[in-house]
Amino acid sequence: MENFVFQSPTRIIFGKGSEEEAGKETKKFTNKVLLHYGGQSIKKFGLYDKVIKSLKNENIEIFELGGVKPNPRLDLVYEGIKICRQKNINFILAVGGGSVIDSAKAIAAGVKYDGDVWDFYISDKKAPQFLPVGVVLTIPAAGSETSNGSVITKEDEKLKKAYVDENMRPVFAILNPELTFTLPKEQTLYGISDILAHGLERYFTNSKNVDFSDRLIEGAFKSLIKNTYIVLEKPLDYAARAEIMWIGLLIHNGILGMGRIEDWGSHMIEHEISAIYDIAHGAGLSIVFPAWMKYVYKHDINRFAQFAVRVFGAETYFGEEERMALEGISKLRNFYKEVGLPVSLKDVNIPDTYLEEMAKKCTADGPVGKFVELEEKDVLSILKLALK
Secondary structure (H helix, E strand, C coil), X not given: CCCCXXXXXXXXXXXXXXXXXXXXXXHCCXXXXXXXXXXXXXXXXXXXXXXXXXXXXXCCEEXXXXXXXXXXXXXXXXXXXXXXXXXXXXXXXXXXCHHHHHHHHHHHHHCCCCCCCCHHXXXXXXXXXXXXXXXXXXXXXXXXXXXCEEEEEEHHHCEEEEEECHHHCCCEEEECHHHHCCCCHHHHHHHHHHXXXXXXXXXXXXXXXXXXXXXXXXXXXXXXXHHHHHHHHCCCCHHHHHHHHHHHHHCCCCHHHCCCCCCCHHHHHHHHHHHHHCCCHHHHHHHHHHHHHHHHHHHHHHHHHHHHHHHHCCCCCCCCHHHHHHHHHHHHHHHHHHHCCCCCHHHHCCCCCCHHHHHHHHCCCCCECCCCCECHHHHHHHHHHHCC
């Protein structure tokens, strides 16, 4: 087990009706807020009105910035920074999923910075100061509601980059599983894929003596898979929605990665796909992960065999660990297919046109991934595997 330091300052308010606490929680920090959100769904299903009422009940002055898209854009971040500076706003309330939260975090990082907020995403620079961010979560997926990261897309250059900073963890996160009842099936599945990927990036590690966190991640996988099938059959099942929402938070707030060297190579590869083709992040991850696994599994066949047995209940064949490892990869891919997620680039109509460009961009700053360090040629090979 590796040395580690862990601290999560995010206050979590979980359960039915919890969105009505948004005003009281925000009031602890400010009398003026930037309300940041995506499209019209929060208005269509009544969440917008509830949040506005909650804020007004606390006499909080409200400024709004909607329009966040999946793979959130840098241009809207610039707009948010401008509004906060002009109106002297010192708090951001993000109402939405990971894209909205990531956009809010980027705005929070840029308001007090004299330079370009994009600097933090393309260099080792850190923001000198962050505005506090609160969250009302509507899509369990990215885990951004308590995480220390943000991912932003610079659309004109087709670049998608991450910025990690402990100071960007939200100060509170409100999670009501009922808010996920209205999610379209594909949105639910993309979120589940994202959650699963966050566990996979931590599970495949070179760190030794991490059995306890292995078991925690495996338990999260098993519960997530079980509740995926329940939600697909019964979209209004509160208990299953609650399990998925809680797993999404815990699997990415950092605690399950403590003492482990995490990988993150597959995420870096997916960023290049969605930067060019603007596909859903979860869709890209269900495509990349089986291909990545096929490419790297021989690096630690025993870990892949363990994954197959403990997560998917594969048969144990003593002395045939490779057979077990390959069965686990197959079972994961079949799970994706069975629930309706894409498992190849052809499933989302992506040709081989930009594979070389994506591989080059992915490794422009050096190898990606820690389980196996991937050079440009390795990324290209994984992308080619993902075509099939």
